Amino acid sequence: MTDAPPAVTLADPYSVPQAEREARLLADLNALTAWHRERCAGYDAMLRGVYGGATQAARLADVPYLPVRLFKHLALRSVPDDAVVRQLTSSGTSGRQVSRIFLDAETSALQVRALAAIVQDFIGRQRLPMLIVDSAQTIRGGAFSARTAGVLGFSNFGRHHEYALDEAMQPRWDAIERFVDTHRDAPILLFGFTWVVWRHFLEAAESAGRRLDVGPRSVLVHGGGWKKLADERVDNATFKRRLAERFGLVRVANYYGMVEQVGSIYMECEAGYLHAPAFADVVMRDTATLAPADSGAVEVLSALPRSYPGHAILTEDLGTIRGRDDCACGRKGTYFHIHGRIPAAELRGCSDVRAT
């Protein structure tokens, strides 16, 4: 058995050029594949059955991956029960199965440090006054969802936390205005899930005729997916324009991430691209053949997961690589765009007749 998990470098996630970071990441991922095969029998069985057992990859695209839906069907973990300190679940809509991700202390700590390394590169090391665009009740709620994990994770980068919404998801305008007033001289950090910011903060302000001026140095970080906005035909540019108009928010950064790989998120830069940190990367796969391509289904790679075999996951999102090492923002490594989800076929899944 491999006793020590591979060490991973988290500091300075955007300065290392692609060739160098890829070599390092490949070694880390290969070590993780071996690590999980020794500790998760189901993972080992899948690798033997699907990949024929030869699973040490010569390039990132060859690292054996798992389809993301497996985490909804199987309880995959590489640590004993008593080492699990936290179980994350995806924020699935009611009735649908949710992903279950098992974290031990080490993976959990790595996620916190990784997130810090990423976010500090974008908003600086200083803790900013933080307005959380959600309700305190959401965070205190029972299930440890991606939304809870996101808010708690990002809370580490703020101080003087204030919640912008009440338990009915209505804006607490008095509290918000007091907060903005109190911190008029400093930049503030706003954080929330994309659709929550859209529906419960921006649209709510528009229909109530409220305006704010948070100042040009304040920054909004949001993530969690565009599905609900896409349904209403709201794109990133529209979203940003209206945030600037209504709140004076000019620094807005989306991020792409998922509960299956908390910590290694892909932040949107000033030039509008999502960036891979050095300890993570993306591979796009043609949606018909799953062969590596510039555009297609997004596979996410991360050197963080130790307690569950989730270091290479094929998602059902669609994306396009826009370049490597040469983004106008100056960050090295892969940068890309996400286009949404693979559309569902007319009748999906089991041949069971729907009772509904």
Next chain:
Amino acid sequence: MIDYLLAPATDARDLDARLDAVAAAPGAAPFDERRVAFVAELSRAVLLDRRFREFPELMAMAHWFRAASLADLRATLTGGPFVRRGLVFHIAPSNVDSVFIYSWLLSLLCGNANVARVSRRRTPQMSAFFETTGTLLARDDHRAIAAGNLVVSYDHDVAVTQAIGARCHLRTIWGGDATIAAIRAVPLPALASELAFANRFSLAALAAGAVLGLDADGLAALARAFYADAFWFNQQACSSPRAVVWIGTHDDCARARERFWPALAAELAARGHENPASHVMDRATTLFRLAHARRASAAQTAIGALPTRLLVDDLDAQDRAVHDGNGVFLELDRPDLAGVAALLASRDQTIAHYGFDRGDWLAVLPMLPPHAADRIVPIGQALAFGAVWDGVDLLRAFTRQIDIR
């Protein structure tokens, strides 16, 4: 909300009044000549309508109900005397629309009144079918039949299921363990009975030697037959093969696989079979789930490939539950049919076979577990409907036999 897809002309506004009217409609004797004439006419209308040409499953249905085969069907109802059951409640599957038509028309032929619940999903072929049927039922000479037949769609609603069930003499649930469980929670009158067709698993059994002996045309014909069984409904039908068992020596089985799958690939290409990204993801997920928790398996194709194949040495309950269709095949080798019989379980419904005859199968029937293999049919006929389904003679189920001495 209830959508009425086929309904008698009525003044009744609410469901209860409509159901009362259907229940009170005059019934008929099994194979009453007006009912036979209606079904034969409906069959002819579908066969002659160009709109249905591109839907082979509806053409097959119409062919099955043509006048000549109705006479053969009637001849299978021997003994008796038989009378109608009364009101039959059909709950149709959403994935294989045409099943509802067989169930409904057979019951109609048996002289019953019918209420059918069909899926809300409206495919072009089903819309066309309801239009054709509605036109026919609106005619004066079919008025008595129209009065006793109602086809509805509604979201799962216990009150509606209860209202229909309370008036029925037989409830027929087509497929879906979850649906059966949900519907069974709604009580039936003491005198009513129930037929439930659960989720099933099906497989193909191919004689390796026979496949190796085929010429190019024969191989193409075999691929065409297999395509019909497995891909018409993207393996979503219970009777579509999800596992392929090769019978012969290991060497012959390996060589037969190498001959067969390229022929199927050619058939898929010739048909321009659709392969949306979501199906690729479904197959990828299913492949990993099948490989999980088994000691040995070996993928024969790339992840997500159409078809995706996984070589295994046994089948278990997990395989039967996890398999999600859309073009995934578990593959096994067995030396003989006794080996195939030993693989089977109660979930297994249809064996589509090639290279064997009736006698070969009769010899292994005593070895089968309860409920296993309700149908053993030549490859290409896995989806072909039979009036004996899952071991149930539907004509007898839709009628009542009276003991007169």
